[in-house]
Amino acid sequence: MREELGAYILDALEPAEREAVAAHLAGCPSCTAEHARLAALPALLTHAEGLEIPAAPRAIEERLLDRIARERGAGRRRRLRHRGWIPAWGRGRALAVGALAGMALGVGATALVLREDSSAAPPVSYSVVLSGTGGASARAQLSPGHGGTEVHMWVQGLPPGGETVYEVRCERAGWSASAGSFRTDARGRAYVVLTTAARLGEYERIRVVRRSDTSDVLSGQLN
């Protein structure tokens, strides 16, 4: 009789069956207690009628993780600046000049100074070559902008299309700031314009990782 209770509670029995269960309940404290535990469920279920849980949109997930990475990076930069660990712009400028010298001497630096402005504002852009396995490569042009760095990146040689999301990170030893994410086209290429709260001079390399497992895909040093 107990297994009839579910149908009784959902009012899904034939009239004669229903009367039989009602009569049983009148004389069975155990079944009455079970009935009492479940009797409120139909009213609760009415609130869920017609509701289908949708898949969590992936676009929100990507934007959310980007936003958090930026806020985390900005917070870290504030803390480091407070402690005097972040180089002032003048030191970033020195880094750029050093990179230029490295190139001129043929030392193998991959960060090339594209232009240098004589004004006091931070004017320098870098072009960074990134290399990866399986013939994947990229070029990133980095320039000051939006309170951090604007990153233009041309990518080729990655697996074509699909759902794989790649994340671009600006990093130095011990920390990492996201610059955003991208997918490749049907030919395994991408051109993206991204921004990061990390400023030129605050990071030493650009790394592209596969977002699903954070595995390395491409990497390039700034100096």
Place this chain on the structure above:
Amino acid sequence: MLVERLRADETGEAMRRLYRLYGGELYGFTLNALGDRGTAEEIVQEVFLRAWRHAGRYDPGRAGVRTWLYQIARNAIIDSRRRAAVRPGLPQHEPSRDAEGGATLEQAMLGWQVAAALERLTPEHRQMIRMAQFRGLTMREIAEHTGLPLGTVKSRTWYALRSLRLVLEEMGVSPS
């Protein structure tokens, strides 16, 4: 716990897991309340961002993670409605039963949490509840429709309700 790991986790994995666990139902709840996909996406993003920013304030003794996120979403929806109300020309949201839809939102929150509880049942149990409760079929009709023996249908329905009750208790949703 997942929420406690949010702030310390540099990889984003904790947030990714939290979002994948609750993002779908919160998106459904928000979209249903606001009626606009773009706004709903912004609100859901904001909900998880607020959760990340205020993870340190989360008290598991006061509410489960799901309830906490729904409360954040409820507040964000009310804020969004207030903003829309003072910006003529924007799409109007569905009419609500009180000034800001608070009572309606509470019911909707409950509904989405029950829907989430149903999703955690086995497909067989979920099917029994849906056919009996939402389609109004009797046990005999369900048996005919599914080809299952009548006794099996009754038994599954019984265990489905018991499972639902347990899941709701785990989620902190009181059936009574």
